[in-house]
Structure formats: C-alpha cells, structure tokens
Amino acid sequence: MINENDLCLSATQYAAAELPAGIVHIGLGAFVRAHFAVYLEKLLNAGQASYGMCAANIRSNAEIVEQLNRQQSYTVAEHDADGSIVLRQVSSICEVLYAGSGHVQALLERLKSPAVSIVSLTVTEKGYFFDASQQLLKLDAEEIQHDIANPNTPKTAIGILVASLRYYYDRHLPPFTILSCDNMPHNGQSTRSAVVQLAAKWDSQFSKWVEATVAFPSTMVDRIVPAATEESIIQINNLLVQAKAPWIQPYDQVPIACESFSQWVIEDTFSKGRPDFSLVGANFVDDVAPWEEMKLRMLNGSHSLIAYLGCLAGYQTVADCMTDDALVKLIKAYMLEEAAPTLNMPADVNLSTYAEALLVRFSNSSLQHQTRQIAMDGSQKIPQRWLQGACVNLRRGTHPKITALGLAAWIVYLQNSLAQDGYTVDDPLAETLVPLAVQANSMAGVIAFLQQPALAKFDLAAFPDVVKSIVHFITLLHRDVRSTFSH
Structure with missing residues (x-):
C-alpha cells in the first residue's frame, strides 16, 4: 500500500x-x-x-x-x-x-x-x-x-x-x-x-x-x-x-x-x-518542427533502441532496461552523439538537460511500459525516429554507429519471430519485412533489407560502412546481446 x-x-x-x-x-x-x-x-x-x-x-x-x-x-x-x-x-x-x-x-x-x-x-x-x-x-x-x-x-x-x-x-x-x-x-x-x-x-x-x-x-x-x-x-x-x-x-x-x-x-x-x-x-x-524533431529523435528514437535491444536482452519493460548500466550509457550516447547534433533548437533549450530528464522518465518503474509494445510498427516509426537523423550525420561525414546497432537489433528481432519460441510481429509490413530480415546476415542481405520501399528513400544501402556495421552487429547480437551495449 x-x-x-x-x-x-x-x-x-x-x-x-x-x-x-x-x-x-x-x-x-x-x-x-x-x-x-x-x-x-x-x-x-x-x-x-x-x-x-x-x-x-x-x-x-x-x-x-x-x-x-x-x-x-x-x-x-x-x-x-x-x-x-x-x-x-x-x-x-x-x-x-x-x-x-x-x-x-x-x-x-x-x-x-x-x-x-x-x-x-x-x-x-x-x-x-x-x-x-x-x-x-x-x-x-x-x-x-x-x-x-x-x-x-x-x-x-x-x-x-x-x-x-x-x-x-x-x-x-x-x-x-x-x-x-x-x-x-x-x-x-x-x-x-x-x-x-x-x-x-x-x-x-x-x-x-x-x-x-x-x-x-x-x-x-x-x-x-x-x-x-x-x-x-x-x-x-x-x-x-x-x-x-x-x-x-x-x-x-x-x-x-x-x-x-x-x-x-x-x-x-x-x-x-x-x-x-x-x-x-x-x-x-509559430513553428513546431524543431520540437517535433527533438522528441522524435531523442525520446522516440531512444525508446525504439531500448525496445529492440531490450527485447533481445530479455527485458520486459523500459524500466527494466534502465537498470542495466551499460544499456543506459549506450542510450545516453545515442541521444547526445547521434540525435542531438542533428537538431536546431531555440537557444534556451539545453539538449543535455533534456537527455538527462528523459533517462529519469524512462526509469519510472511505476509505468511498466512494455518493450514489446514499443517494438510494434517498426516500419512506420523507424524512418522518422532514426533514419532522418542518420542521413544528417552521414551528410556531415559522421558515422551513425549506434543507429546501425539499432537497425541490426530490429533485423534480429524480426528474425527471432520465426524461432521455436517466437512471436507475432505486429507491423503492417510484417509479411515483407520478416523474409527480408531472415536473409539479412550478409552485405547483400542487409542491402536488400535497406532497399525495401519503407526505407529506400534514405539510401543507407549506398554507405558501405553503415552496411558493414549492421552486418557486424547482427553477428554480435546472435552471439551475445549485452556485448553490443559497449560497442
């Protein structure tokens, strides 16, 4: 009580x-x-x-x-x-x-x-x-x-x-x-x-x-x-x-x-x-766009990263994920190193303070926010949560390494749905996504996955370093999920 x-x-x-x-x-x-x-x-x-x-x-x-x-x-x-x-x-x-x-x-x-x-x-x-x-x-x-x-x-x-x-x-x-x-x-x-x-x-x-x-x-x-x-x-x-x-x-x-x-x-x-x-x-x-982008890339982008990595690591809720120091460090790095630099906010907005506040909110154990719930509809969410920011970074010559890990985690999450103890992927494009994910254990397979219509606009397949990183992280995730948190 x-x-x-x-x-x-x-x-x-x-x-x-x-x-x-x-x-x-x-x-x-x-x-x-x-x-x-x-x-x-x-x-x-x-x-x-x-x-x-x-x-x-x-x-x-x-x-x-x-x-x-x-x-x-x-x-x-x-x-x-x-x-x-x-x-x-x-x-x-x-x-x-x-x-x-x-x-x-x-x-x-x-x-x-x-x-x-x-x-x-x-x-x-x-x-x-x-x-x-x-x-x-x-x-x-x-x-x-x-x-x-x-x-x-x-x-x-x-x-x-x-x-x-x-x-x-x-x-x-x-x-x-x-x-x-x-x-x-x-x-x-x-x-x-x-x-x-x-x-x-x-x-x-x-x-x-x-x-x-x-x-x-x-x-x-x-x-x-x-x-x-x-x-x-x-x-x-x-x-x-x-x-x-x-x-x-x-x-x-x-x-x-x-x-x-x-x-x-x-x-x-x-x-x-x-x-x-x-x-x-x-x-x-007068203009909502900066606020939209801040929330989509920092909060929602982090939520999706937590969801896929958390599901693969066996964490049921966001608060459970936040008890893992290595994962928390990774999420903070994503916010400050890959998401925040792509944003153009009013001068009075401190993105480091915003990131710290998000970590506190994610740690609220009263909410029991299920990682599986956040993982739903990835094809509809990931473009604006991860890929738009990744494109900004790539144009600037910055390699979006943690975003590549997130994409690898999404792919492995889709692959694992077909395992003996698998689950139903709740996504309107599941019938297309899952077969592509199953083949995405090589450069060619990842390129095919990134060229699906939902992702093709972002042309990530044209960046060999991104594709190599995704393949590398897929291999690591199959071997030991938690080992990827420190990469």
Whole structure:
C-alpha cells in the first residue's frame, strides 16, 4: 500500500453532463485519454473552456466505448518518478461513439454540428495510409479504395474527414480545424496532404478548397502512456479505494496509468477558434518542427533502441532496461552523439538537460511500459525516429554507429519471430519485412533489407560502412546481446 501522503486527488469541478461537444476526436486510445483529454479537463475545471470532447473509435475496441458511456468519466493515475501519484477524474470526454463495422453515420452526423471547431486525431502512423517519404496517399490500400468508391460511408479517418468537409464545402460553411496528435514529423502537413489527395478523387475544386481553407496545425505531443493491463487496472482501483475517491463507484473499468510529465506544443493556426490550452501548460508556437524533431529523435528514437535491444536482452519493460548500466550509457550516447547534433533548437533549450530528464522518465518503474509494445510498427516509426537523423550525420561525414546497432537489433528481432519460441510481429509490413530480415546476415542481405520501399528513400544501402556495421552487429547480437551495449 502506498503512503497516503503520496496520493493526491483531483475531481471534476464542472457540470460535465451539460457540456456540448466542440471537439471531435478520432482514435479513442490510451494516449488521448491521458493527454489531450487531461488538458481539456484542467481547462474546464478552471472555468476556461465551454465545451467538451466527443471521442470515437473507427476500427476496433467497441468495448471501451460501451464502458465509457456507462461510466461518464474515468481515472488517470499520474505517476511521478519520486513515487507520488495524482489520481485525476476526467469527464471532458462528454460523448463516445463507435464508428466501426459500418456504424459511421453517427460520427458523420456529429461532425456536421456547427458547434464543432476542432477535429483531432490519434490513429497511429499507419492510420493515415500515407507514405511520408513520397508525400503520397496510399491509393492502392484496400481501405482507401473503399473510401474512393464509397465516399459517403468511409472506413478510414482520412475518408471520414473528407466526407465531413464535403458537407461544409457544399454549404459554403466555415470548416473545422484538423489537429493531428500522432507521432509523425510535420503531422499537420502530412494530414493535409492525405486529405487533399483523397478529396481530389471526389472533386478537384473541392480539393483546392480544402487546401486553401482548412487549417491543419502541426503538434508535438509528449507523455509516456503504457497500454492498460489487467494488473494496472486493479492497481488503480485499489488506489482509488485507499484514497476514498468520490467518483466511479464501485469500480473503474477503464483507468489509465501514465507518467506525471506532459508536454504539448501546438502550431497556432486555427481556422475556427480554439481553447487557450496555454493556460494549463501547452505551448502555442509559430513553428513546431524543431520540437517535433527533438522528441522524435531523442525520446522516440531512444525508446525504439531500448525496445529492440531490450527485447533481445530479455527485458520486459523500459524500466527494466534502465537498470542495466551499460544499456543506459549506450542510450545516453545515442541521444547526445547521434540525435542531438542533428537538431536546431531555440537557444534556451539545453539538449543535455533534456537527455538527462528523459533517462529519469524512462526509469519510472511505476509505468511498466512494455518493450514489446514499443517494438510494434517498426516500419512506420523507424524512418522518422532514426533514419532522418542518420542521413544528417552521414551528410556531415559522421558515422551513425549506434543507429546501425539499432537497425541490426530490429533485423534480429524480426528474425527471432520465426524461432521455436517466437512471436507475432505486429507491423503492417510484417509479411515483407520478416523474409527480408531472415536473409539479412550478409552485405547483400542487409542491402536488400535497406532497399525495401519503407526505407529506400534514405539510401543507407549506398554507405558501405553503415552496411558493414549492421552486418557486424547482427553477428554480435546472435552471439551475445549485452556485448553490443559497449560497442
């Protein structure tokens, strides 16, 4: 049982049942509930916002929609590295919809409301069906083909946005702002490109209107939010009982654990008004790009390095990895020697201080952030987390040795999935990746792996020293994973 002095309660202070939905969010996962919804909760508690959020799932997890509709609120347990915990009631999600399996009409109707000023997204990189390296919508994807053929019954987030914007275009109404909160470089620009390209399949004049009229601010979001587990749900409910929390009796079915740290940097280009999230800690800026790159390369890049090396070394969580001094030293070297030098930050940002803060956050054992979870969707994450920075280093004549180790670890992780005690690789390109990885034990095999479409743009195969390093590290990883931490 935790010391009661380390527990703090924060209950909803407003009439949640009376809130209109001024924000519609697509992608009701753990992150939005522990991040965006918490900023909105704080703003509502301070009397500085007049509307709540309607949140929808469009592909899976109808169960959470049912549970949130029953409960009306949920708990976010914010764990600080010092052991203290804030138990926060969140009621800012005032409406919940399930729009999958042909049930999209209720969401489309909600998006027609003149009260909606912002439509936000957390659908993960693969949910955009967008090839960032080519800046092209994946028109051959089955789901996108469906949305082109059936524009009024879309299945994808991009299709839903296009169908909704068509309503505003046809009636000469001011459209909502579209706010991507996913971990992609230039996420606003990428979302705009995807939406405009799909709109062009409907009507070229309509697509020009979207490009000229709709605002797509870029954002940088940061909070470590592990996937909920049965154990974490039980633990949070035990804390609620201990703290005598006055909400969600007798049991919270959908609580979320996260770290206490939270950051949100937002490009201040909104077309239909916005809440002032700066009152509760967000930063509105003219250019998000430096912040995006800092987070993607230093935090997310380190997370992926920890995930693949940690999985191979038998570590289940990020905090477990941080008990290995050699691995911690390697991660710090990656941040300061390969990631930080590629960044161009404002003068008041100290990247050494940022790196130290990340190591403290990664060491938070309360979170139980699974390495296997972070290892998911490598093909969608690694280009912006590792490869963009690697290209900067190579252009400067710097050999990205630790990035090469990371790529080797990813390859061995894919190879090991076929072992007798293997696992399923959760990646949309798994059917392509795994066979290529199996052959990647030689220069030729690694070159073929690096020339797959998801990675080819970065042309790492043209650098023999990079290829040699990857082959070298693959050999070492098969022999003794931990020996690579000091190389």
